[in-house]
Amino acid sequence: MTLSHTHTLRSGAAAWLRPWQPDDDVDALTSLIHAAYAPHAARGLRYWGSHQSADDTRKRLASGLAWGVWVNGALAGTITLRGPQPASDVPLYRESDVWSLTQFCIAPGHQGSGLGRWVHDRVAEVARLEGARKLALDTSEDAHGLISMYEAWGYGVVGHCDWRPLTNYRSVLMAKTLHPRA
Template sequence: MIDIRLLQPSDSLEALTALLHTAYASLADQGWNFTAVDQSVDVTRERLAGAQGFVAEWGGRLVGTVAVRGPKPAGEAYIADPPPPLYTTPGTAILSQLAVHPDCRGLGLGEQLMDVAEAWAREQGFRQLALDTAEPATALRNRYARRGYAEVGGVQWQGKTYASVLMCKPLG
């Protein structure tokens, strides 16, 4: 049985970072250098700062994760870049680092992680949830669209080999 729970201070950020690398390897194979492809443990820690992390655990190992947080302060960097206006809009939560281990794909775990993140954002009083993904990643974009996320803009993150699409979903 897969258990989805809050990320705990006792959870290994090394194991979480390794999960991200494994989960994002197929995207790297397509030439997309998502941050999670090769981020360091320190970057994992930075990306979780101010966020609520969730993990999926199966047989004592981490097999999925997602993070969600409130809007960024306008002057705070988003990884290395200034955040797009959507990410600083009051009432907006930001979803990031959604990952499922390849051994667990096809079990609906990604959907369950998104359900948990959306529920958390709603419970915190956020009015909408935003995310970004690679513009050429049509399967990911279609997946988010099926969940009610609409494309609302774009951004070119520094050092990325692709343009990103900003997507947003109302949490009414």
């Protein structure tokens, strides 16, 4: 399923979400990801996004359905939606009706604008239409602001997973139920 959607932010800026294309600028996206994760890195959290290479970005984009986010024509974020992952080390991610989010970030200048929630909700709808009954993600158990944000979006902590040595922290595993349309 493809998705291309526009939205007007509270600031009046025009946002556009569309599938990532092979000719989109992966180097620019990698720099944006580094910038988005920089505050976490400054707190000592070694998120993969804080140091990944452009090749890593490409691999992560290819791991699912990937989108880019633009605001007034400038790259402003990304998100990748993964279907069930039968080979995952995380039992929840192996479940046939669980889809998950990865490499989700919004450029620092747009954080707090509602852009991330809008992107999330559009992609959650894609997951629901593809048959997902749950949407899951993981983040550092020390990322209290992110955990609170996801809880406000309807997620709950359902367990833990550990990506060390790729990261330097234990992660909370979070999930939310996607209800069928009436």
